[in-house]
Amino acid sequence: MTPSSSIDTAGAAPHDEHHDHHPSYLVDGTTIKSWLLTVDHKRIGLMFLFFILLFFLVGGIFALLIRVELLTPGATIMDAMTYNRTFTLHGLVMIFLFMIPAIPAVFGNFMLPLMLGAKDVAFPRLNLASLYIYLTGAVFMLWGMLNGGLDTGWTFYTPYSTHTTTTVAPVMFGAFIIGFSSIATGINFIVTCHTMRAPGITWFKMPLFVWAIYATSCIQVLATPVIGLLTVLVAVENLFSFGMFDPARGGDPVLFQHLFWFYSHPAVYIMVLPAFGVMSEVVSTYSRKNIFGYRAVAYSSLGIAFVGFFAWGHHMFVSGQSTFDAGVFGVLTMLVGVFTAIKVFNWVGTVYKGAVDFKTPFAYFCGFLFFTVFGGMTGIALGTVSLDVAWHDTYFVVAHFHFIMVGATIMAFLAALHYWFPKMFGKTYHEGWGLVSAALIILGFNATFIPQFLLGNNGMPRRYYDYPERFQALNVASTAGASLLAFGFIIIAMYLTYALLYGKAAGKNPWRSKGYEWMSEAPPPTHNFVGPQPTFPEEPHFYVDPKKAEVPDAV
Amino acid sequence: MQSSAHTADGAENLPRLAGHFASLEVQNHAARLGMWLFLATEILLFAGLFVCYGCYRFLYPEAWAAGSRSLDLTMGTVNTIVLITSSLTAALAVHYAKEGENKKVGVMFALTLLMAVGFLVIKYFEYAHKFHIGTLPGRYYHYEGIQVTGIPLYFTVYFCSTALHAFHVVIGMAVLSVAMVRAFRKKDFGPKNYTMVELGSMYWHLVDLVWIFLFPMLYLV
Numbered sequence: 001m002t003p004s005s006s007i008d009t010a011g012a013a014p015h016d017e018h019h020d021h022h023p024s025y026l027v028d029g030t031t032i033k034s035w036l037l038t039v040d041h042k043r044i045g046l047m048f049l050f051f052i053l054l055f056f057l058v059g060g061i062f063a064l065l066i067r068v069e070l071l072t073p074g075a076t077i078m079d080a081m082t083y084n085r086t087f088t089l090h091g092l093v094m095i096f097l098f099m100i101p102a103i104p105a106v107f108g109n110f111m112l113p114l115m116l117g118a119k120d121v122a123f124p125r126l127n128l129a130s131l132y133i134y135l136t137g138a139v140f141m142l143w144g145m146l147n148g149g150l151d152t153g154w155t156f157y158t159p160y161s162t163h164t165t166t167t168v169a170p171v172m173f174g175a176f177i178i179g180f181s182s183i184a185t186g187i188n189f190i191v192t193c194h195t196m197r198a199p200g201i202t203w204f205k206m207p208l209f210v211w212a213i214y215a216t217s218c219i220q221v222l223a224t225p226v227i228g229l230l231t232v233l234v235a236v237e238n239l240f241s242f243g244m245f246d247p248a249r250g251g252d253p254v255l256f257q258h259l260f261w262f263y264s265h266p267a268v269y270i271m272v273l274p275a276f277g278v279m280s281e282v283v284s285t286y287s288r289k290n291i292f293g294y295r296a297v298a299y300s301s302l303g304i305a306f307v308g309f310f311a312w313g314h315h316m317f318v319s320g321q322s323t324f325d326a327g328v329f330g331v332l333t334m335l336v337g338v339f340t341a342i343k344v345f346n347w348v349g350t351v352y353k354g355a356v357d358f359k360t361p362f363a364y365f366c367g368f369l370f371f372t373v374f375g376g377m378t379g380i381a382l383g384t385v386s387l388d389v390a391w392h393d394t395y396f397v398v399a400h401f402h403f404i405m406v407g408a409t410i411m412a413f414l415a416a417l418h419y420w421f422p423k424m425f426g427k428t429y430h431e432g433w434g435l436v437s438a439a440l441i442i443l444g445f446n447a448t449f450i451p452q453f454l455l456g457n458n459g460m461p462r463r464y465y466d467y468p469e470r471f472q473a474l475n476v477a478s479t480a481g482a483s484l485l486a487f488g489f490i491i492i493a494m495y496l497t498y499a500l501l502y503g504k505a506a507g508k509n510p511w512r513s514k515g516y517e518w519m520s521e522a523p524p525p526t527h528n529f530v531g532p533q534p535t536f537p538e539e540p541h542f543y544v545d546p547k548k549a550e551v552p553d554a555v
Numbered sequence: 556m557q558s559s560a561h562t563a564d565g566a567e568n569l570p571r572l573a574g575h576f577a578s579l580e581v582q583n584h585a586a587r588l589g590m591w592l593f594l595a596t597e598i599l600l601f602a603g604l605f606v607c608y609g610c611y612r613f614l615y616p617e618a619w620a621a622g623s624r625s626l627d628l629t630m631g632t633v634n635t636i637v638l639i640t641s642s643l644t645a646a647l648a649v650h651y652a653k654e655g656e657n658k659k660v661g662v663m664f665a666l667t668l669l670m671a672v673g674f675l676v677i678k679y680f681e682y683a684h685k686f687h688i689g690t691l692p693g694r695y696y697h698y699e700g701i702q703v704t705g706i707p708l709y710f711t712v713y714f715c716s717t718a719l720h721a722f723h724v725v726i727g728m729a730v731l732s733v734a735m736v737r738a739f740r741k742k743d744f745g746p747k748n749y750t751m752v753e754l755g756s757m758y759w760h761l762v763d764l765v766w767i768f769l770f771p772m773l774y775l776v
Contacts, residue, residue: 187589195588222599223599242694242714250615255610
């Protein structure tokens with residue numbers, strides 16, 4: 001690999017900074033066209049943010065509908081078929097349209113070049129294309145949802161998905177198209193990491209967020225094509241009955257499950273690895289300490305990405321695979337836990353004796369740590385074959401993946417949104433409301449899903465429309481928690497919109513963070529920095545000399 | 556938007572340096588790396604089909620043997636030779652592009668395209684024959700000649716994989732056509748400006764490579 005780029009500084013203005021002559025990317029071009037056809041990674045990131053928040057709202061509304069329906073046994077607000085469609089659409093929108101692109105496409109896009117001291121990602125036009133591919137796929141999906149919806153669950157399990165009369169094909173085709181967006185983003189980020197690092201940024205001086213995005217991109221590039229193929233095969237089968245996964249025609253539906261989880265299990269790490277990356281930045285900034293065990297955190301991202309490819313079988317413990325296979329997949333699953341634990345220890349080690357500044361992002365970090373550890377531990381339990389057989393397809397699983405995958409990702413998404421809000425918009429939000437809503441969301445999340453753990457353990461299966469009377473108390477608790485959660489999000493929407501319009505100017509670096517991305521202006525100018533190529537002599541988040549930090553209470 | 560064109564010093568043709576890259580080498584390196592990654596995704600795309608193939612071959616060995624024997628080996632072999640030769644001309648195009656002989660680049664790509672069309676024509680005849688006798692996927696299978704359990708699945712795999720491959724051939728042809736037109740019209744490929752030819756050719760090799768796997772899997776073994 002070429003170690004890093006040495007930029008040609010000839011002709012660049014030395015040392016005097018032209019703050020006034022270089023407008024921020026937000027106002028550099030104000031026409032609609034200048035936004036829609038931009039190749040600036042920051043503007044593309046913001047457009048992604050807009051659409052992703054929109055789809056988060058849609059998915060959230062579906063979630064609330066599910067919870068209201070489950071408030072009482074029997075029909076509450078909708079019939080059984082509508083319920084099936086609602087939980088399917090909740091899963092599809094949240095996974096394909098919100099969580100997979102959430103952190104990489106928004107914050108990865110925005111921050112990666114800034115963190116590498118580059119002017120843009122390697123392929124800016126491809127980057128813009130990925131936005132429009134994403135929107136095209138979303139349109140297909142939404143069209144399918146409005147024209148009949150589908151009731152297969154987000155997993156599209158065959159043979160049901162090839163026989164149901166609901167509109168499977170357009171939705172699957174939408175998922176296929178969105179896959180391309182994901183691949184394009186992944187390729188772009190990998191190449192950017194390889195070729196666009198500024199002088200001084202060696203591989204082991206890349207910020208940990210970049211490492212996490214790099215690992216995520218590797219998964220996106222290697223796993224997404226398989227689901228792409230699979231969605232096409234199932235769509236074709238649904239339209240023409242080729243019989244590829246249809247047992248009536250000799251096909252093997254379990255093969256579908258294997259191929260599906262070969263993507264969809266690594267996809268879990270597409271969602272959660274960027275979250276880990278965000279937290280590595282946040283914890284360092286708000287503890288005012290260099291990250292503890294930088295290399296271990298960086299390597300464990302790659303480790304999770306690697307091991308994640310070999311753990312898919314744990315979704316299929318009850319679908320007839322051999323006991324030996326199940327055991328192997330169980331052990332491999334636990335390796336993911338080992339890598340995650342390495343990260344958790346390092347984050348805690350970073351906070352230890354740090355000078356903690358308990359701002360909103362740090363509050364989310366605390367929530368994140370809880371969800372990761374709790375959700376991760378239940379994951380280990382589920383990876384144990386004998387336990388999983390009992391818990392399989394119960395609310396225990398639902399609660400588990402909402403804790404680790406959704407909880408961790410939402411915490412990181414919100415932490416990133418608050419941490420980088422001044423960077424992206426140059427405005428400050430109201431810290432008090434930030435903390436209040438963080439508390440509400442963390443409490444609400446627990447109140448929603450802890451009852452679901454209990455429900456699952458008591459034997460309530462997932463995706464069921466009806467349930468016996470004895471489950472009602474816990475279901476009511478869960479719905480109450482969900483409304484708390486929704487309330488928290490409404491508060492965030494309100495104060496962030498207010499901050500966007502009337503917020504005080506944030507200044508260049510309100511958190512006094514030493515992350516690389518804070519070295520440029522906030523909000524940054526169109527080409528990220530003015531004048532000569534910045535150099536990066538110190539590692540990211542270099543707050544104290546590590547030698548001094550080992551002396552007790554030196555911080 | 557941010558492509559500040561680098562003016563060439565002499566008569567040499569340099570590609571446009573996009574403003575966010577440090578140097579041309581880095582830019583070309585990035586393009587090549589991006590292409591390799593893309594090819595990796597393509598391989599994984601086909602890998603899914605190969606898994607289906609392997610799985611059903613294991614489940615229905617007789618059907619696979621019968622299906623494989625029913626294919627026209629002559630046409631398959633001719634197609635393989637055509638495609639491998641087209642890869643040679645694509646590789647030669649890269650060679651000539653490095654030497655700046657634009658006309659030869661264009662001719663080589665024209666030959667490649669010609670062979671690609673030949674490949675598709677032969678494929679068309681194979682498909683037409685199958686539609687005629689009814690060796691079709693899934694529920695459309697109605698050939699009386701072979702009635703083994705799982706034989707419709709063989710043709711499901713056959714049609715899915717060859718159709719996906721043919722689709723890639725068409726995309727590859729589009730890419731190479733663009734490069735060919737540029738070689739004939741703009742004539743600006745040279746020792747420092749051949750990335751486009753190289754990447755197009757890489758893609759073509761991949762299309763070829765996939766066929767090199769598909770041919771023995773479907774026709775021979």
